[in-house]
Amino acid sequence: MKFRKHLYALVGFLTFSLLISLNGYSQRQTTKQTPFVIKNVNVITMTSSNTILENATVIISNNIIQSINGVIPKNATIIDGKGKWLIPGLIDMHVHIPTDGGPFGPKLPTQGATLFMDIQNYMTLYNANGVTTIFDLGSRVEHFGQRNEIGKGKVIGPRMALAAMIDGGEGQGRRANTAEDGRQAVRSAKAEGYEFIKVYSDLNIETFNAIIDEANKQGLKTIGHIPEAFQGKLKDVFVPHFGMIAHAEELTKHAINFNEAEAKGMAEMLKKNETWLCPTLITIEWILKQVKSLDDTKALPTLKYVHPLTQSKWLTANKYNQWSDSATIAKFENYVKFNNYLVKACKEIGVPIVAGTDAGTSSVVPGFTMHDELELYVAAGLTPQEALASATRLPANWLGIGSIVGTIEINKLADLVLLDANPFDNINNTRKIAGVFINGKWIDKKKIDIALSELAKWNNANKDKYDWKTIMNKKK
Numbered sequence: 001m002k003f004r005k006h007l008y009a010l011v012g013f014l015t016f017s018l019l020i021s022l023n024g025y026s027q028r029q030t031t032k033q034t035p036f037v038i039k040n041v042n043v044i045t046m047t048s049s050n051t052i053l054e055n056a057t058v059i060i061s062n063n064i065i066q067s068i069n070g071v072i073p074k075n076a077t078i079i080d081g082k083g084k085w086l087i088p089g090l091i092d093m094h095v096h097i098p099t100d101g102g103p104f105g106p107k108l109p110t111q112g113a114t115l116f117m118d119i120q121n122y123m124t125l126y127n128a129n130g131v132t133t134i135f136d137l138g139s140r141v142e143h144f145g146q147r148n149e150i151g152k153g154k155v156i157g158p159r160m161a162l163a164a165m166i167d168g169g170e171g172q173g174r175r176a177n178t179a180e181d182g183r184q185a186v187r188s189a190k191a192e193g194y195e196f197i198k199v200y201s202d203l204n205i206e207t208f209n210a211i212i213d214e215a216n217k218q219g220l221k222t223i224g225h226i227p228e229a230f231q232g233k234l235k236d237v238f239v240p241h242f243g244m245i246a247h248a249e250e251l252t253k254h255a256i257n258f259n260e261a262e263a264k265g266m267a268e269m270l271k272k273n274e275t276w277l278c279p280t281l282i283t284i285e286w287i288l289k290q291v292k293s294l295d296d297t298k299a300l301p302t303l304k305y306v307h308p309l310t311q312s313k314w315l316t317a318n319k320y321n322q323w324s325d326s327a328t329i330a331k332f333e334n335y336v337k338f339n340n341y342l343v344k345a346c347k348e349i350g351v352p353i354v355a356g357t358d359a360g361t362s363s364v365v366p367g368f369t370m371h372d373e374l375e376l377y378v379a380a381g382l383t384p385q386e387a388l389a390s391a392t393r394l395p396a397n398w399l400g401i402g403s404i405v406g407t408i409e410i411n412k413l414a415d416l417v418l419l420d421a422n423p424f425d426n427i428n429n430t431r432k433i434a435g436v437f438i439n440g441k442w443i444d445k446k447k448i449d450i451a452l453s454e455l456a457k458w459n460n461a462n463k464d465k466y467d468w469k470t471i472m473n474k475k476k
C-alpha cells in the first residue's frame with residue numbers, strides 16, 4: 001500500500017511538472033511571436049471550390065491564420081504580397097528520411113549510433129521548397145525523435161506523418177509470414193505510436209489481407225506496394241480498406257500490353273475499391289536515366305545540397321546503373337510511358353492522386369523533386385489546379401489532417417508558400433518561391449538562399465569524411 005501511495009505521489013508530481021512545462025511551452029509560443037501580415041496578395045485557397053482571393057490581406061498569429069482581410073494588428077510584421085501568389089504548404093506523400101546509423105561491427109549493449117545525420121541540414125531542403133508536411137514510408141523509432149525536435153523548434157522542418165513498414169520473407173525490420181503475425185505486427189506498430197501501415201513486396205497474400213483488415217480494425221490507414229505474390233492476380237489485391245498504392249509502377253509491373261485501355265482498366269479497379277494513387281513519377285524517370293548513365297546525376301544542380309555520404313553512394317554504388325543493359329532500358333521506358341497513362345486514366349475517372357516523390361531514392365533530391373513531380377503530373381494530363389490539389393488538400397484529407405492544413409482558411413495552421421508568379425498559369429511557378437511559413441517561422445528567399453549556400457559549403461567541405469565505400473567497408 002505504502003509503495004502505491006508513493007507511486008501515486010510520483011505520478012502526480014510528474015503530471016504536475018508536465019502541465020507546468022506544457023503551460024510554459026504554450027506561453028512561450030504566445031508571448032514570443034509578433035503577428036505576421038501578408039498584404040495585397042492573391043490567395044489560392046485550394047478549397048474544393050477553388051476560390052482565389054485577389055489582393056487579400058492574410059493575418060497570421062501564433063502559427064494560425066487569424067483572419068483574411070481583417071484588421072491589421074499594430075505590432076505586426078508586414079510582408080508585401082503585391083503581385084505575388086499564396087498557396088498552402090506542399091505535402092510530399094512518399095519520402096524516406098535518413099536516421100543516425102551504426103555502430104558498425106559487433107555491438108555491445110549501451111552502444112548507440114556512431115554515424116550522425118544533421119537533421120536540420122536535411123529538413124532545410126524541404127523548407128527551401130515550401131514542403132511543410134512529409135509522409136515517411138519506412139519509419140523507425142528515430143523518426144519520432146526527429147519529429148519532436150521539430151515540434152520543440154530546435155529544428156525547423158515539416159510536420160511528419162509516420163508509417164511502420166511490414167514486409168514478408170526473412171531479413172531486417174518488421175516481418176510477418178502468417179496472418180496472425182501480420183495482425184500482431186499491426187497491433188505492435190500501433191502500440192509503438194505509428195499512425196499508418198506500409199505494406200511491402202514480400203508479403204504473402206494471406207498475410208497481406210490480414211494486415212489490411214487488422215489495420216482497419218485498429219483505425220490505421222494502409223499504403224504500400226503490391227506484393228509480388230499478386231503477380232497474375234492483380235484484382236485480388238483490391239481488398240476493402242487498402243488505402244493507397246505508393247508508386248504507379250506497382251501497377252505498371254502488372255501491365256501486359258502497356259496501352260491506355262489497360263491503364264484505364266487498372267484505374268477502374270482503384271476507383272471501385274476507393275484506393276488512392278501516389279504515383280512517384282519522378283523516381284521512375286530517374287531510375288530510367290540512371291540505368292542509361294550517371295551523367296544526369298553528376299550534372300544535377302541540386303546534387304550539392306545532398307549529404308556527401310549520399311552523393312558518394314549515388315555516384316559510386318548506384319544500383320540502377322549496374323543494370324545497364326538494353327532490355328532493362330526498354331523495360332523502364334515502357335514503365336515511364338505506362339505510368340503516365342495511369343495518371344491520366346486516374347484523373348479521367350476520378351481516382352484521387354496525391355503527390356509523392358520517394359525522395360531518398362538515388363538522384364531524387366528531397367524538396368526540389370516535389371516541383372518536378374507536379375510538373376510531370378501536368379505533362380501527364382492534370383491541370384495545374386489538379387496537380388496542386390494533389391500536393392495540398394487531397395493528401396491532407398487522406399492523412400486525416402485536413403482540419404489543420406491543406407487549404408488556406410481562417411483558423412488553419414499557417415503552412416504557406418509565397419510565390420512570385422501564378423502556378424495556375426504554369427505549374428513550374430511553384431518553384432518561384434519568395435518565402436515560406438513553416439511551423440510559425442517565416443523564411444524569406446534571402447534566408448532560404450543563405451541556408452542552401454551554407455549547406456552546400458558544409459557538404460563540400462566534408463566530402464572526404466563520407467566516402468561510401470570506406471564507410472561500408474567498416475561495416476563488414
Ligand SMILES: [Zn+2]
Nearest residue numbers: 094096137358
Ligand atoms: Zn519509398
